[in-house]
Amino acid sequence: MIESIQLDKSSSKHLYIQLYIQLRGLIEAGKLKEHTKLPPIRKLSKSLGVNNVTIVNAYNLLEEENLVYKKVGSGTFVSAKNLVGDREDVYLDEEVYIDEDTKFVEDRKGVEEGDRVINFATAAPTPDLFPIAPFKRLLNKVLDRDRGYAFGYQKSQGYLPLRQSISEYIKSYNIESKIDEIQIVSGAQQGIDILAKTFLDYGDTVFVERPTYPGAISVFKSRRANIVDIPMGEDGIDIKALEAELAKEKPKFLYLMPNYQNPTGYSYSKEKKERILELAKEHDLLIIEDDCLSDLNYGKNNNSSLKSLDTESRVIYIKSFSKIFMPGLRLAFLIIPERYFNDILLSKYMSDIFTDGLVQRVLDLYFREEIWEEQISKLKQTYQQRYEAMVKSLHKYLPQRVKFTTPAGGLNLWLELPESISGKKLHQKALKKGINIAPGEVFYYSQKQENRVRLSIAAVTIEEIELGIKKLAKLIQTELDEENYRWDNSIMPLV
Amino acid sequence: MIESIQLDKSSSKHLYIQLYIQLRGLIEAGKLKEHTKLPPIRKLSKSLGVNNVTIVNAYNLLEEENLVYKKVGSGTFVSAKNLVGDREDVYLDEEVYIDEDTKFVEDRKGVEEGDRVINFATAAPTPDLFPIAPFKRLLNKVLDRDRGYAFGYQKSQGYLPLRQSISEYIKSYNIESKIDEIQIVSGAQQGIDILAKTFLDYGDTVFVERPTYPGAISVFKSRRANIVDIPMGEDGIDIKALEAELAKEKPKFLYLMPNYQNPTGYSYSKEKKERILELAKEHDLLIIEDDCLSDLNYGKNNNSSLKSLDTESRVIYIKSFSKIFMPGLRLAFLIIPERYFNDILLSKYMSDIFTDGLVQRVLDLYFREEIWEEQISKLKQTYQQRYEAMVKSLHKYLPQRVKFTTPAGGLNLWLELPESISGKKLHQKALKKGINIAPGEVFYYSQKQENRVRLSIAAVTIEEIELGIKKLAKLIQTELDEENYRWDNSIMPLV
Structure with missing residues (x-):
């Protein structure tokens, strides 16, 4: 198969890019099977009449895409199909993260040669799920329209037209929000980090569900917060346990995922959602609602958000686009009550000043041109x-x-x-x-x-x-x- | 001038976009002068035969670009030229940020009508300094080459080929770094935030220059650190004062800008740079070197970085591209000694999981195609x-x-x-x-x-x-x- 590769030295395309594209084509077409060893660098460079570096660069690019993997001392091999594009570490916690043996998602070490890896471990969608053509069209549209403005400093709160689009769009979720209440962030993880910066100080208490998303736990730990986890049931958090904890202590906030919770997939019943909001009123609580999956309801569930039921501005809503749009584009938004505007804006500013303006502009067009739905x-x-x-x-x-x-x-x-x-x-x-x-x-x-x-x-x-x-x-x-x-x-x- | 506007209702382009583009053209060509009042929404919608919303959207887009400004109760006006594209808050500190009256950079309230604003307050380059054409070409190249992969989850450490390119490029700064030592971050501000998360706990001490970059101070305060600021002289930090502080206490790290410091513009002499590294050895110190401007030397300065003189891996180097590339793309890198890899990677993960992959790929091509230089x-x-x-x-x-x-x-x-x-x-x-x-x-x-x-x-x-x-x-x-x-x-x- 490798013999079919031909590089055009007169082309303006770099040789390593040509090689990368042809190898990728062979892998994607299944002509280079899983776990096939690629030719050694020197051998291939000799047979193609190019520099070693060309081969190294091409192999590196393939590795970066998870299309191949390297084994020290034995060479470069074609990856099992399902590793392609799979890069999520999303449930890792501190211990797990720094322990190589337990980096489950990227783990390949235990795989016996020849086996195909079927990946139930990652909740990150594969790239093939996202159509590239409309994105490319809209990206070019933005560049033609805004030119250099698309690369200038953006407001920390986010690109105004995008905030407008979101404010409109979110009405279909029964959420009424003013444009000012919307804060753009670089992904839900950053949203959690920004809110922790804003509300959590040394020794402050935060309530979470048990089990919960480890990326949030890491952040709360990093703020040296006191974490209280309350059991999740199939219809939502255990209200009695919650009440018992509230009797002991008032937390700075509750971090909840009321719909299709990560990791359990469970949703809160309507009654529990309402009860949570009652408790919030009784105890003057702040709730952070992390919603990245409520769009994906396959039945007749009531997947209304706490935010949509929140008449008293006690809920800060985090909505990520990673699972339903392009995961590689770090983009999410918060809906925040007015009294927190300045504090949260400062936390955003401290975190990365603002979110990439180009991507914000493209997403805005997705909404405006109604490609989103x-x-x-x-x-x-x-x-x-x-x-x-x-x-x-x-x-x-x-x-x-x-x-x-x-x-x-x-x-x-x-x-x-x-x-x-x-x-x-x-x-x-x-x-x-x-x-x-x-x-x-x-x-x-x-x-x-x-x-x-x-x-x-x-x-x-x-x-x-x-x-x-x-x-x-x-x-x-x-x-x-x-x-x-x-x-x-x-x-x-x-x- | 407004009379020249013609909207094409049969076009596939949204009417508000057409209107926006034509108004922008009139403003940029100077046909609509500074502080000219734009027609009231109802009047213009009537004369163009379109919906009010079309006008509102177009005016909002113009406002977002700072091409116009609004005055409550009196309408929409063409901005003074120099406000266009200027959006930096970069030196703001906590107090300043939340105090509307002192938001200096965006401040326009005091400007007397008809005056032109000359902006010496911002260190953020205007968009016209960055050629858009090569960026657009490379962006499309990346999309054609990588398709969906450009939007998949990226490694938290950064896109491998970009880290390779940077490792090569940074050799011209006399910095030898392994690819593994390079950590991509979403701008220098995030770099500072990540390092603070990694190293600073409640009550820990950090040394900074006086004066210094307020975005760093905000972050250190947010970690509840004890900040000790040491006077800056024209040839760098005051070594005696530094030694006196070191005699009292060992900081978790020193945050320094050895070349063209912000705000003073001062650089450390070669002697002071060497002395700092000696002190680091004597006291076993960690130094964070923030370098965003050393590329901009107009004379025969020795603008070597501490990192290039650092033989003992005591320096963590932050390099931002915001001032010398596209400010709107949040991209910077760290060079970190191996012993901190895992801790810093975890902090990056907590902050936003990874940096936008598309932009990383484009920047990589800038280096590889030698457009960068x-x-x-x-x-x-x-x-x-x-x-x-x-x-x-x-x-x-x-x-x-x-x-x-x-x-x-x-x-x-x-x-x-x-x-x-x-x-x-x-x-x-x-x-x-x-x-x-x-x-x-x-x-x-x-x-x-x-x-x-x-x-x-x-x-x-x-x-x-x-x-x-x-x-x-x-x-x-x-x-x-x-x-x-x-x-x-x-x-x-x-x-």
């Missing part, structure tokens, strides 16, 4: 098909003793394994069989439940779902069989 | 001409009692006014005459010097420099004359 609706359709395939496979293959609910929305499903099975160990075993899953324990701040697992549908095809769940179920069954065997053996002498 | 060199030439004009005018017009040095580099000049003149009051008076300057006191953490002023050349033409300094000098002279008069009056009775 179309893109979300297509994406939702794709996710829904995957979600349904996932639920079907889970019911079909998983042993009875594995529990899960099907919230009919979002990207994640949350499994409760039998007590004896560790999610972390299952992760390791599954990886050897070419299946990546997220062990549940990384989503806990306290009282880690080791027998939980998060499965995401963001980066798997329908065929992979069936195949992957079948294999995963078999692994779990094997674990259970071994447990029974140990049990049998342990009671044997007593007979 | 050309752009910097052109920009430097422009700045040098302005700098020389500035120095000439200062010598020509300023009263003898105003002191300043001419460091022959960077974007800023630092004036020491006679004791009796307040920089803040001068700012207010100057603004009325259409001149914006940055009062020096906002750059102080302690021991504010009220008689200092920062003048920047980033957003003024050569003609404006001569005119602006002449007017400013006259204002200062008037102040001095009044002072003499008061003095004369006050001693009069004694005679």
Whole structure:
């Protein structure tokens, strides 16, 4: 296959780019199979009559795209298909992050040669889900329209027309917001960081759900806050436990994900949403509502946000576009009550002064030209098909003793394994069989439940779902069989 | 002029965009003069036969670009030329930021009608300095080459080929760095924030220069650090004062700007740079070197960085592209010793997970296609001409009692006014005459010097420099004359 490569030295295109494009083409077309070794650098440079650096650069670019991987001392190999474009570390916490062995999402070390990796571990969508053509058209439109202005300093609060567009768009979520209440941020993670900077000081208390998003925990820890985590149930946070904690202490804020929570996928019932707002009134609380998935409802759920029910300006709303637009463009927004404008603006300023103006302008045109709705609706359709395939496979293959609910929305499903099975160990075993899953324990701040697992549908095809769940179920069954065997053996002498 | 506007309802272009473009054209061509009132919304919508919203949207877009400004109750007016594209708040500190009256850079309230604003207050370059054509070409190249990959999740450390390019490029600064040592961040401000997150805990001490960049002070305060500021001299920080502070306490790090410091423009002598590194060795110190202007040397200065002299990995280097590339693209990099890799990566992750991948790819091509050098060199030439004009005018017009040095580099000049003149009051008076300057006191953490002023050349033409300094000098002279008069009056009775 490599023999088909021809570089044109007279072209204005760099040689390494030509080589990169041709190799990428071969990989994408399946002509270079997974785990195929690419030719050694010297050999290829000689046969193509180019410099070593050309080959090195091309291989590096391929590696950057996760199209190939390198093994020290043995060369460069074509990646398993599902690693392509998968770069999310999104559920990592401090310990996990700095421990190489537990960098689950990017983990490839345990994969046995020849296996294909089916990735249920990441909630980051693959690049193929996002149409590039409209983006390119709008980007050029912005450049033609605004020229240098698109590259000047932007206001820390965000590009005004985009804030207008968002204010209009968010009406379809039953949220009425003034343009001034909208603060653009560089992704939801930055939103959390900015709010922590604004509200949390040394020793302040914050309430979170248990389990929750570890990226938020890291930020709260970094502010040296006192974190109180309150159990999540299938219909939302445990109200009694919340009330008990409120009786002890008033937190600076509650960090909640009321719809399709990460990692559980659970949503709050309408009653719980209302009760939370009542409690907020009673105790004069501030709530931070992190909403990145409420768009993805596949059934008849009431997926109204707390913000839409908030008549007293007690909720700060964070909305990310990463899961439903281009994940690589760091863009999200906050809706904030007026009394916090200045403090939050200062925190934004301290964080990165402002968010990239070019991307803000392009997103604005997405709204204004009404391409947005179309893109979300297509994406939702794709996710829904995957979600349904996932639920079907889970019911079909998983042993009875594995529990899960099907919230009919979002990207994640949350499994409760039998007590004896560790999610972390299952992760390791599954990886050897070419299946990546997220062990549940990384989503806990306290009282880690080791027998939980998060499965995401963001980066798997329908065929992979069936195949992957079948294999995963078999692994779990094997674990259970071994447990029974140990049990049998342990009671044997007593007979 | 407005009569010339024609909207094409059959065009695929939105009407408000058509209107925006035509109005912008009239403003840019000078056909709509500064402070001209635009037609009322209803009147224009009627005469053009379009909806009110079309006019509102177009006016809002113009306002966003600072091409027009609004006055409550009286309408929309064409901006003074020099406000166009000027959006920097870069020297603001907490107090200043939240106090509307002292938002100097965007301040327009004091300007008397008809005056033209000459902006010495901002160090942010105007958009016209950055050629858009190569950027557009490279952006499209990236989109064609990488398609969806350009929008996928990026590694928190940054896009690998860009880190390679930077590692190569920085060799010309005599800095040898491994690719792994380079961490991409979303602008220098984020770099400072990330390092503060990594190293500063409640009550930790940090040393800074006096005066210094207020965006750094805000961040250190937000980490509840104990800030010790050490006087800056024309040849760098006061070593004796530094040694005295070191005898008392070891800081977590020193935050320094050794070349063309902000706000003073001063650079450290070679001796002081070496002495700082010796002290770092003696006391086992970590230094954060913030370098955004060392590229802009107009003379024969030794503008070597501390990092290039650092043989013991005691320096973390921050390099921003905002002043020398496109300010609107939030992009900078850190060079970090290996022992901090994980901690800093975690802080980056907490801050915004990763920096926009599209922009990283474009910048990479700037380096690889060697357009970079050309752009910097052109920009430097422009700045040098302005700098020389500035120095000439200062010598020509300023009263003898105003002191300043001419460091022959960077974007800023630092004036020491006679004791009796307040920089803040001068700012207010100057603004009325259409001149914006940055009062020096906002750059102080302690021991504010009220008689200092920062003048920047980033957003003024050569003609404006001569005119602006002449007017400013006259204002200062008037102040001095009044002072003499008061003095004369006050001693009069004694005679």
